[in-house]
Amino acid sequence: MPAPSDSSQPRLAAGCRWATQGEDQVVLYPEGMIRLEGPGRAILELCDGQKTFADIVHQLANQFAGADATVISKEAGTFLDDLRIKRIVDY
Amino acid sequence: MTPNPLALIAELTHRCPLHCVYCSNPLQMIAAKSELSTEDWIRVFNEAAKLGVLHLHLTGGEPLARADLHELVKAAHQANLYINLITSGVGLTEPRLSTLIDAGLDHIQLSFQDSRTDSANWISGTKAHALKTELSKIVRRFRVAFTVNLVVHRQNLDHIAEMMEFVEQLNPDRIEIAHAQYYGWALENRAALMPTPQQIDECMRVVADSQERMAGRIKIDCVVPDYYARYPKACMGGWGRRLLLINPAGEVMPCHAANVIPGLTFDSVREHTLDWIWRESESFNRFRGEAWMPEPCRSCDRRAEDFGGCRCQALLVTGNAAATDPVCTLSPDHFLIENLRSAEVATAETSAVSWTYRPNPL
Numbered sequence: 001m002p003a004p005s006d007s008s009q010p011r012l013a014a015g016c017r018w019a020t021q022g023e024d025q026v027v028l029y030p031e032g033m034i035r036l037e038g039p040g041r042a043i044l045e046l047c048d049g050q051k052t053f054a055d056i057v058h059q060l061a062n063q064f065a066g067a068d069a070t071v072i073s074k075e076a077g078t079f080l081d082d083l084r085i086k087r088i089v090d091y
Numbered sequence: 092m093t094p095n096p097l098a099l100i101a102e103l104t105h106r107c108p109l110h111c112v113y114c115s116n117p118l119q120m121i122a123a124k125s126e127l128s129t130e131d132w133i134r135v136f137n138e139a140a141k142l143g144v145l146h147l148h149l150t151g152g153e154p155l156a157r158a159d160l161h162e163l164v165k166a167a168h169q170a171n172l173y174i175n176l177i178t179s180g181v182g183l184t185e186p187r188l189s190t191l192i193d194a195g196l197d198h199i200q201l202s203f204q205d206s207r208t209d210s211a212n213w214i215s216g217t218k219a220h221a222l223k224t225e226l227s228k229i230v231r232r233f234r235v236a237f238t239v240n241l242v243v244h245r246q247n248l249d250h251i252a253e254m255m256e257f258v259e260q261l262n263p264d265r266i267e268i269a270h271a272q273y274y275g276w277a278l279e280n281r282a283a284l285m286p287t288p289q290q291i292d293e294c295m296r297v298v299a300d301s302q303e304r305m306a307g308r309i310k311i312d313c314v315v316p317d318y319y320a321r322y323p324k325a326c327m328g329g330w331g332r333r334l335l336l337i338n339p340a341g342e343v344m345p346c347h348a349a350n351v352i353p354g355l356t357f358d359s360v361r362e363h364t365l366d367w368i369w370r371e372s373e374s375f376n377r378f379r380g381e382a383w384m385p386e387p388c389r390s391c392d393r394r395a396e397d398f399g400g401c402r403c404q405a406l407l408v409t410g411n412a413a414a415t416d417p418v419c420t421l422s423p424d425h426f427l428i429e430n431l432r433s434a435e436v437a438t439a440e441t442s443a444v445s446w447t448y449r450p451n452p453l
Contacts, residue, residue: 015198015236028173030198087264087310
């Protein structure tokens, strides 16, 4: 299954949503929840269905100053692809 | 310290328009007149959310048989619960679905009995198949998570590939291939439902192919069924560890089938808080943790993974609820499972199918 292309507009899939559990930010989906922190949370918070994957990578590169955009693109792509297979993200 | 529960299974009613031969409801069902009121359920949902519950599974029976379902969904949503509706679809129309989604429904799980109309209707004892197929098109008009659940067993597994094609074209986000589990009505009908080893092999092959083909579009879940697995399932994620179930009368149970265990009594939300029942009640503490475990569980590395398996299955097969789940190949009672499996398969080969439909409660 391919990772998102530059023009993909990733967003949470139907029936998947953010929630707060104690101190943590989690995404709830039909079978359970994932607790998000660090880069994973930063990536997913940008997935609003409007921004393109290229925009998201650009913003992440600014947010994590010093990180290489090519590496960010590869890692964020793998992360989102994995969530798409779990039907938590659409793009 | 007792962990917080993560999910609440609310059996809103045992009334159901379907009569599926593998229904997980107990043989002794709760009468309509004993059901909790709207106010009771709303109070319980709020207590559950305070206790840390994230997921609410509204089930039955058929939850749509409750005329107050939209009020319950609304209250649960206000309590910040993630709301799953587990339904046959009978009683659901586009306007009613729209109302439920507006009230905060997050996910709908629609059950199917087969790909073939005659067989599906025979298994459910009703003519619901065509309606369900139509309903799945309506569900896709809304932005809501959609799972198709298909229960498989000896009577439909010969055409598993055809069933996979059928459920695929319903276009859900998720497909759950659920092997019948032998509790409640399925235990009554075990001889007719027990699959053959060849059916299981073919099923696992077809499911693996489908998972690869549909990856990214539809997520498919399927586990090796009881009586064929090497190790037991982590039933309910461990007794009193993650889930609680409330039956239509308000009795709180660690699982669907726990009332088969002699000597266990279940406290009611009519008399106690959910917090007290979860932490303090005898039934939730009976098999919580590891102190109750016999060998080979007690010294087994898998005990933190499967928690000794299912207490109800241990009781139903060995007569002792505190035994290792006999599904486990390490259990000294495992031969009982092997014998039952062969005996049921042999019975089915030599006699016509006869089964008992699940009736409706009074």
